[in-house]
Amino acid sequence: MSTLVLLTITGLGLGALYFLIASGLSLIYGLMGVLNFAHGAFITFGAYAAWWITTHVEASAEAELILATAFGLVFGAVLGALIELVFIRPLYRRPIEQVLVTVGLALALGALVFGIWGADPKLFPDRPGEEISLPSWMIDTTTILGARIPNDRFVEIAVAVVVLAGLTAFLRFTRIGLIIRAGVENRSMVTALGIDVRKTFTFVFAVGGALAALAGVLSGIYFSTVDPGRGTSLLIFAFIVVVIGGFGSIGGSAVAAVAVGLVQQYANYYAADWLDWSGAGDVAVMFLLAGVLLLRPEGLAPKVAH
Amino acid sequence: MMTPRRAVVPVLLLALLIVLPFLSVDIPVLFGGPLDSPGTLNLLALCLVFAGVALSYDLLFGYTGLLSFGHALYFALGVYLPAIAVTEWEWSLPAALALLAVVAIALPLVLGAVSLRVTGIAFAMVTLAFAQAGNVIVQTNPGGLTGGDEGIILNFDPLPDFVVGIVNTKYLYWLALGYAVAVFLIARAAIGSSAGHVWRAIRDNERRVEVIGLRPYPYKLLAFVLASFLAAWGGFLWLLLIGVTPEVTTATFTLTLLVMVVLGGTGTRFGALVGGFAYTLLDNRLRNLAGEERIQDLPDVLRVPLSEPLFLLGALFVAIVFFAPGGISSFPARLRSLVYRRAAKESAS
Amino acid sequence: MSTATALDVNDLHVYLGESHVLQGVSFSVAKGGVTALLGRNGVGKTTTLRALMGLVPRSRGSVEVQGENVTRLPTHAIVRRGIGYVPEDRDVFAGLTVEENLRLSERGGNGRYDLVYDLFPELRERGRQRAGTLSGGQQQMVAIARALLNDNDLLLIDEPTKGLAPLLVTEVAVALERAAELSTILLVEQNLGVAKRVAEHAVVLDGGRVVYEGAAGELLSNPERVRELLGVGGAGH
Numbered sequence: 072m073s074t075l076v077l078l079t080i081t082g083l084g085l086g087a088l089y090f091l092i093a094s095g096l097s098l099i100y101g102l103m104g105v106l107n108f109a110h111g112a113f114i115t116f117g118a119y120a121a122w123w124i125t126t127h128v129e130a131s132a133e134a135e136l137i138l139a140t141a142f143g144l145v146f147g148a149v150l151g152a153l154i155e156l157v158f159i160r161p162l163y164r165r166p167i168e169q170v171l172v173t174v175g176l177a178l179a180l181g182a183l184v185f186g187i188w189g190a191d192p193k194l195f196p197d198r199p200g201e202e203i204s205l206p207s208w209m210i211d212t213t214t215i216l217g218a219r220i221p222n223d224r225f226v227e228i229a230v231a232v233v234v235l236a237g238l239t240a241f242l243r244f245t246r247i248g249l250i251i252r253a254g255v256e257n258r259s260m261v262t263a264l265g266i267d268v269r270k271t272f273t274f275v276f277a278v279g280g281a282l283a284a285l286a287g288v289l290s291g292i293y294f295s296t297v298d299p300g301r302g303t304s305l306l307i308f309a310f311i312v313v314v315i316g317g318f319g320s321i322g323g324s325a326v327a328a329v330a331v332g333l334v335q336q337y338a339n340y341y342a343a344d345w346l347d348w349s350g351a352g353d354v355a356v357m358f359l360l361a362g363v364l365l366l367r368p369e370g371l372a373p374k375v376a377h
Numbered sequence: 378m379m380t381p382r383r384a385v386v387p388v389l390l391l392a393l394l395i396v397l398p399f400l401s402v403d404i405p406v407l408f409g410g411p412l413d414s415p416g417t418l419n420l421l422a423l424c425l426v427f428a429g430v431a432l433s434y435d436l437l438f439g440y441t442g443l444l445s446f447g448h449a450l451y452f453a454l455g456v457y458l459p460a461i462a463v464t465e466w467e468w469s470l471p472a473a474l475a476l477l478a479v480v481a482i483a484l485p486l487v488l489g490a491v492s493l494r495v496t497g498i499a500f501a502m503v504t505l506a507f508a509q510a511g512n513v514i515v516q517t518n519p520g521g522l523t524g525g526d527e528g529i530i531l532n533f534d535p536l537p538d539f540v541v542g543i544v545n546t547k548y549l550y551w552l553a554l555g556y557a558v559a560v561f562l563i564a565r566a567a568i569g570s571s572a573g574h575v576w577r578a579i580r581d582n583e584r585r586v587e588v589i590g591l592r593p594y595p596y597k598l599l600a601f602v603l604a605s606f607l608a609a610w611g612g613f614l615w616l617l618l619i620g621v622t623p624e625v626t627t628a629t630f631t632l633t634l635l636v637m638v639v640l641g642g643t644g645t646r647f648g649a650l651v652g653g654f655a656y657t658l659l660d661n662r663l664r665n666l667a668g669e670e671r672i673q674d675l676p677d678v679l680r681v682p683l684s685e686p687l688f689l690l691g692a693l694f695v696a697i698v699f700f701a702p703g704g705i706s707s708f709p710a711r712l713r714s715l716v717y718r719r720a721a722k723e724s725a726s
Numbered sequence: 727m728s729t730a731t732a733l734d735v736n737d738l739h740v741y742l743g744e745s746h747v748l749q750g751v752s753f754s755v756a757k758g759g760v761t762a763l764l765g766r767n768g769v770g771k772t773t774t775l776r777a778l779m780g781l782v783p784r785s786r787g788s789v790e791v792q793g794e795n796v797t798r799l800p801t802h803a804i805v806r807r808g809i810g811y812v813p814e815d816r817d818v819f820a821g822l823t824v825e826e827n828l829r830l831s832e833r834g835g836n837g838r839y840d841l842v843y844d845l846f847p848e849l850r851e852r853g854r855q856r857a858g859t860l861s862g863g864q865q866q867m868v869a870i871a872r873a874l875l876n877d878n879d880l881l882l883i884d885e886p887t888k889g890l891a892p893l894l895v896t897e898v899a900v901a902l903e904r905a906a907e908l909s910t911i912l913l914v915e916q917n918l919g920v921a922k923r924v925a926e927h928a929v930v931l932d933g934g935r936v937v938y939e940g941a942a943g944e945l946l947s948n949p950e951r952v953r954e955l956l957g958v959g960g961a962g963h
Binding site for chain 2: 106158161167174187349354360
Binding site for chain 1: 779781800801802803805806809811813817819820821822826829830831833872876
């Protein structure tokens with residue numbers, strides 16, 4: 072029982088990371104029809120930006136973490152907005168070229184991370200000369216039904232829940248949210264109502280960049296390191312979450328992220344034991360995707376581009 | 378069909394490529410040693426392999442309009458399966474290759490049948506997921522078969538002598554040339570066939586294909602299986618040239634195939650060949666350049682980007698998409714129209 | 727340019743794929759009243775409206791709204807010159823509520839909700855219902871209401887009575903008459919009864935060009951001309 076609880080909460084923690092990445096991807100794709108491969112760079116750069124802060128600032132563990140997270144978030148948002156303005160906007164109405172450009176950016180930015188910080192993982196947070204790097208309550212465990220759960224898992228889950236609630240409220244109650252929801256359905260009709268829908272493109276890229284960077288920072292806490300391949304490896308699972316959850320749907324992304332995180336953790340533990348193979352969790356997720364597509368291909372096809 | 382006059386250039390080029398291992402010519406900048414040196418021949422062989430693999434990818438992307446992010450899986454199949462068969466199971470080479478031939482049809486048939494149930498971006502993501510499963514399998518080394526990060530040290534005993542050893546690089550080169558030519562001929566025949574016409578119709582407007590009463594699905598599956606099968610043999614040549622390395626299973630590897638095709642020009646007969654060849658050559662030269670002292674002595678702002686070939690190639694790719702969407706193969710036509718326009722302007726003034 | 731016209735279209739050419747749909751369409755819409763844009767099926771009426779809106783690329787020609795050239799403006803900027811658009815397939819946002827559909831189209835924060843709810847009282851009652859769950863007729867009301875909500879000078883309305891039950895056709899015709907008191911209307915309408923009832927002017931397209939421009943009554947009360955220009959009663963219809 073205690074193992075199941077541990078796996079469940081760890082799976083939810085992982086699902087929280089996937090959700091943060093997938094929600095931005097899903098909004099960008101839903102609104103603009105752009106599959107953003109550069110999203111992985113937002114994750115990685117966000118994580119490294121936060122790591123960089125922890126190496127350059129001396130403060131209490133809490134203050135440092137909050138500062139690092141805020142910096143990573145802003146860095147991701149700015150990077151997202153810049154990429155939209157400089158690279159995506161000039162190719163408006165050329166969706167294939169937009170995807171290709173994000174592929175080029177993903178390769179180039181990924182290589183840049185290697186070039187700047189090297190291939191080896193960095194300890195996160197990095198507090199030279201300090202005994203503890205994370206706030207001590209985060210390293211402590213809480214016992215639930217006999218399972219000792221590291222507290223940082225709860226932080227990841229809580230952040231994702233807050234983001235989910237915030238995004239949902241934002242989409243429902245603000246004018247930009249209204250435009251985004253309408254734009255996901257029918258972009259050209261939104262412009263035919265006299266609304267400059269392109270302004271929301273920069274906005275969703277900035278939000279997507281910020282959330283991906285947040286996921287990058289949280290992944291640094293989850294794995295205790297940041298590494299240059301982090302963005303790519305998380306991005307692939309986020310892609311799967313977006314396909315399962317449906318493009319443009321925040322709620323769908325949340326459900327799918329939880330499903331993927333849990334399947335991965337359960338399979339990793341139970342099947343890995345049984346098969347004596349550590350890749351079971353990841354491969355199980357691929358099977359989950361294939362299964363969903365076989366059962367409901369029509370429900371998962373992207374909306375018709377217009 | 379090619380008219381005799383248009384065939385002259387490709388035939389001459391092919392003749393040159395065939396006799397190339399006998400030419401002791403130094404081409405500075407492009408190659409590190411004379412053309413007949415093993416190092417240069419190995420690089421040229423690799424360029425030819427990727428010319429073929431890029432063309433196989435273009436059958437999917439450029440001709441049928443299928444954006445797959447999982448092509449690396451089938452290339453990796455050609456690397457790993459024969460290596461495991463001859464090394465771990467101690468099969469003979471013919472038996473290993475027969476197995477590869479069967480699996481290189483069966484696997485894309487099954488995975489393609491599933492992935493092609495969805496279209497567009499969802500298809501891209503499903504192929505990516507399957508390829509990623511392949512990557513996970515290779516990395517996690519189930520049953521000690523794949524060797525994880527280390528790869529596999531190939532058992533050379535079952536291999537014929539002429540593919541082993543540095544002095545025999547020219548045979549590998551000819552093998553690679555044969556592969557590129559074979560892929561080209563097969564692709565040309567396939568594109569010219571009735572199925573090839575349907576592929577292009579699907580690319581241009583899938584709905585219209587359905588309207589005239591054809592089911593696009595089997596045609597797309599055919600393209601998928603053919604392209605994967607051809608890529609697998611490119612993987613086998615990589616095995617002989619480079620060996621077993623897990624990097625061929627990564628998503629980044631598939632993305633570089635996409636870069637090659639777009640670099641050369643999609644949906645054109647020679648574009649992908651040129652793109653695959655040029656990309657591989659450029660990648661190699663940039664790697665060498667990165668190691669040079671004059672780069673290492675530069676300030677960080679310049680040194681870091683210049684010593685990452687993938688950064689430069691990614692940036693070049695973005696520039697191509699922005700400024701020359703037809704890729705390298707469109708350059709002659711662009712140049713011609715530029716010269717022509719200038720001539721017209723001069724005669725007008 | 728004279729400002730007596732609400733809209734001037736000059737030598738408009740549009741290609742859709744490879745087909746040359748509009749081959750030099752020129753006409754003017756006088757200020758006030760309803761101008762009907764008529765023609766056989768597939769003659770390019772909807773394409774004309776979409777081209778005026780900047781929703782399809784125009785290869786040649788110019789469009790002037792109240793004497794101002796808007797040819798090169800993006801769609802949203804054209805609309806902000808005071809245009810309301812009711813598309814052929816209504817294109818209401820199915821996932822948004824009726825009230826959200828209206829709020830989205832409101833420009834400048836002074837939407838004429840009283841006017842709209844007075845014309846279509848049902849919309850007030852169904853404000854919180856998702857537009858996708860409405861009947862076709864109710865969706866048409868939302869689409870027209872979106873265009874009437876702002877104080878537009880010109881309304882482009884594409885087949886508002888298409889596929890509606892006879893009772894609803896009358897209701898829409900009444901709404902059009904009411905709207906015509908407030909704005910100039912360019913109306914694409916296949917229902918000649920409705921066109922005859924509301925339109926003063928008519929523009930007829932054929933073969934990608936304008937073949938008639940003049941009084942609507944004169945054209946529509948002449949059965950021979952109607953058959954000749956609109957093909958009604960002909961073999962194809």
